[in-house]
Amino acid sequence: MTQASAPVLHLEQVYKSYGETAVLRGVDLKVFQGDAVFLIGPSGGGKSTLLRCINFLEYPDAGTITALGEKLCNQNRTHFEIASEKTLRHARARMPMVFQQFNLFSHQTVLENVIEGLITVKKIPKREAIILARTALDRVHMLQKQNHYPDQLSGGQKQRVAIARALAMDPPVILFDEPTSALDPELVSGVQTIIQDLSSQGLTLLVVTHDPAFVQSTAHTVCFCGDGYILESGTVNEIYGNPRTERVRKFIQSSGAHLT
Amino acid sequence: MSVFWSELQEYFPFLLMGAKVTLELSFISMAGGMVLGFLAAIGRLSENRLIRWPLEAYVEIWRDTPLIVQLLLIYFSLPEFGIVLSGFWAGVLGLTLNLSAYLSEVYRAAIIAVDPGQKAAAISLGMSPFQVYRRLIVPQAFVACLPTQGGYFIALLKDCSLVSFISVNELLRHATIVISNTFDSMNTYLMVAVIYFCMSFTSARCVGWLERTLTPARRKKVVIKPIMSELAEEDKTL
Numbered sequence: 001m002t003q004a005s006a007p008v009l010h011l012e013q014v015y016k017s018y019g020e021t022a023v024l025r026g027v028d029l030k031v032f033q034g035d036a037v038f039l040i041g042p043s044g045g046g047k048s049t050l051l052r053c054i055n056f057l058e059y060p061d062a063g064t065i066t067a068l069g070e071k072l073c074n075q076n077r078t079h080f081e082i083a084s085e086k087t088l089r090h091a092r093a094r095m096p097m098v099f100q101q102f103n104l105f106s107h108q109t110v111l112e113n114v115i116e117g118l119i120t121v122k123k124i125p126k127r128e129a130i131i132l133a134r135t136a137l138d139r140v141h142m143l144q145k146q147n148h149y150p151d152q153l154s155g156g157q158k159q160r161v162a163i164a165r166a167l168a169m170d171p172p173v174i175l176f177d178e179p180t181s182a183l184d185p186e187l188v189s190g191v192q193t194i195i196q197d198l199s200s201q202g203l204t205l206l207v208v209t210h211d212p213a214f215v216q217s218t219a220h221t222v223c224f225c226g227d228g229y230i231l232e233s234g235t236v237n238e239i240y241g242n243p244r245t246e247r248v249r250k251f252i253q254s255s256g257a258h259l260t
Numbered sequence: 261m262s263v264f265w266s267e268l269q270e271y272f273p274f275l276l277m278g279a280k281v282t283l284e285l286s287f288i289s290m291a292g293g294m295v296l297g298f299l300a301a302i303g304r305l306s307e308n309r310l311i312r313w314p315l316e317a318y319v320e321i322w323r324d325t326p327l328i329v330q331l332l333l334i335y336f337s338l339p340e341f342g343i344v345l346s347g348f349w350a351g352v353l354g355l356t357l358n359l360s361a362y363l364s365e366v367y368r369a370a371i372i373a374v375d376p377g378q379k380a381a382a383i384s385l386g387m388s389p390f391q392v393y394r395r396l397i398v399p400q401a402f403v404a405c406l407p408t409q410g411g412y413f414i415a416l417l418k419d420c421s422l423v424s425f426i427s428v429n430e431l432l433r434h435a436t437i438v439i440s441n442t443f444d445s446m447n448t449y450l451m452v453a454v455i456y457f458c459m460s461f462t463s464a465r466c467v468g469w470l471e472r473t474l475t476p477a478r479r480k481k482v483v484i485k486p487i488m489s490e491l492a493e494e495d496k497t498l
Contacts, residue, residue: 093386103381107400117385
């Protein structure tokens with residue numbers, strides 16, 4: 001069991017390259033219980049890769065990642081070791097991911113999408129799974145669409161179903177990879193409000209986003225990710241109001257989101 | 261003409277018996293070809309070269325030689341190795357192996373075509389590779405390549421006529437026997453053509469029905485546009 005003071009997510013010197021291109025060049029990050037950590041920064045700075053490495057959709061090349069009390073990969077002086085597939089799967093189920101493109105299972109209805117993880121991964125009996133799924137769908141206001149297919153939903157609704165699919169797993173942590181970037185502007189706030197609610201209900205969130213308003217309304221901690229490092233981290237006020245480095249200051253100014 | 265009709269009445273049931281054997285050959289070979297083809301497809305997607313390369317060779321060998329040569333080889337050469345197969349089972353073996361090579365390519369393409377984002381979503385929920393296949397890839401890929409599979413089934417049904425060369429009493433061979441008795445090749449072959457057409461046409465209809473049944477409502481004619489604007493309205497109010 002993790003102690004209350006230990007971070008739910010702890011990254012130490014995580015590296016990842018694609019061929020010659022180093023995307024992550026030694027990332028350190030701690031996420032504590034109930035925190036809402038937002039990763040911001042320029043495109044290509046490694047934000048999404050970082051998220052995918054935490055979930056092991058991509059395997060890091062080096063570094064130590066401890067999530068929910070389990071070492072998912074471990075780096076000592078000479079060896080880099082990744083935990084067994086089984087350990088990784090167990091961890092993934094407890095920190096599911098919500099994607100920019102929703103990625104709902106297109107051959108299944110909304111309800112089937114949400115019970116899928118419960119039945120297949122958590123081995124919960126179907127009857128119970130349906131009850132849990134309906135509760136999750138209700139939390140994102142999508143219960144009335146439970147028998148629709150993804151193709152019959154708008155972008156905002158798809159993303160809410162995707163959130164319900166993650167939420168139904170009853171995870172302590174949810175990872176969000178640009179959850180509102182693919183949405184029409186008028187649909188963004190609905191999804192953001194739901195994510196905000198989750199945070200206020202105590203869920204730990206790690207969010208990659210390009211939307212400064214979203215960061216300022218929801219983040220507890222902001223991390224600026226650039227050139228494969230976390231260059232700066234702090235509260236919303238610290239990062240947007242008084243950035244310590246020139247790099248971050250410029251980024252904040254160019255995104256037109258500095259606090260006045 | 262009346263002679264033809266009386267002969268037809270006499271020989272038609274005999275032709276149908278042949279057609280029954282053709283159907284048996286087709287169904288068994290199709291089932292075998294689907295199973296082997298699927299396994300070969302998964303193997304060819306493996307990262308392990310020791311699995312991938314032999315399967316690539318397997319696919320090429322069965323695709324790049326004529327079916328009739330394969331059938332003759334199986335029927336006449338296997339006994340040399342102590343494996344004696346009846347014409348029927350030699351035919352099934354040849355057709356199955358040949359079909360599996362073609363179907364493996366169909367399946368491989370369909371598996372690759374499944375949305376990588378959905379695969380990532382399945383993995384990120386904690387599914388094992390086997391579960392991802394069973395719950396996501398197979399249901400989507402199988403339906404996606406149903407029309408192609410249907411096409412291969414019809415081709416198979418007609419390829420069964422080649423099995424008459426290894427003395428299996430299927431439709432075409434029965435026709436030859438009829439002709440040797442009646443010397444009425446035109447009308448008999450015409451009957452054979454009609455029977456083949458009926459079998460193929462029915463299969464095509466069945467595959468079409470299967471496709472509609474297995475495809476979720478989303479691909480049936482759902483009027484999406486008006487619904488979408490309604491949904492957007494609802495979204496705004498939430």
